[in-house]
Amino acid sequence: MSDALTDLNGTLCDVWARLESGVVVPGSPANLPVLATASPSGGAARIVVLRGVDRSAQTLWFYSHAAASKVADLKANSRAELLIWDPRDRLQIRLGVSIDLGTVSADVWDGLGPGTRLNYATDPLPGTKIDDPSDAQQATPQHHQMVLLTAHIARIETLQITNDGLRRAVFEGSTSRWIAP
Ligand SMILES: Cc1cc2nc3c(=O)[nH]c(=O)nc-3n(C[C@H](O)[C@H](O)[C@H](O)COP(=O)(O)O)c2cc1C
Secondary structure, eight states: GGGGGGGHHHHHHHHHHHHHHHSSSSSSSSSEEEEEEETTEEEEEEOOOOEEETTTEEEEEEETTTSSSSHHHHOOOOOEEEEEEEEETEEEEEEEEEEEEOOOOOHHHSSSSSHHHGGGGGOOOOOOOOOSSSGGGEOOOGGGGGEEEEEEEEEEEEEEEEEEEEEEEEETTTEEEOOOO
């Protein structure tokens, strides 16, 4: 268990350290957050790979296929939530975010491995009904099918389960506080 989580400033620094390591440590808890979006029919949650973090700008970023339903959800409502669970430290992190949709630079596209590019190559488009999984072909990867999702953090909430009880904190703007779990 991390001692940093016993005070508010330490908790906030710990969250950013986890996010930063999530970008570079495959399989770490923050490497694969759950992204939840709202939609007219309710909402949806799915795993995404954390691609970048900028603490000074309070942003995180991800990539998605342009035709994915998360992109349609975010066009209609940019507010979303990211969820991370670290079982070792029994720590939940919830990030209230607003997500901008943008294009991926040619440099980023050129630097992607062939396996990653194939995520932007399926035919038919993601979500299309097919009779059998083998009916989805790997087409030529298309740069324009790749969308950059930049998440602007509005709220960070942590909940830690300790042997002495629950510890829940909220960080909004420059404010921080403990709240009842
Ligand atoms: C380990 C893992 C990593 C994933 N990474 C991404 C990702 O970085 N971007 C993405 O759009 N989908 C990713 N997916 C797929 C999504 O979870 C989801 O199935 C897909 O994007 C379609 O979701 P949507 O229709 O709700 O947009 C990943 C799935 C898994 C299991």
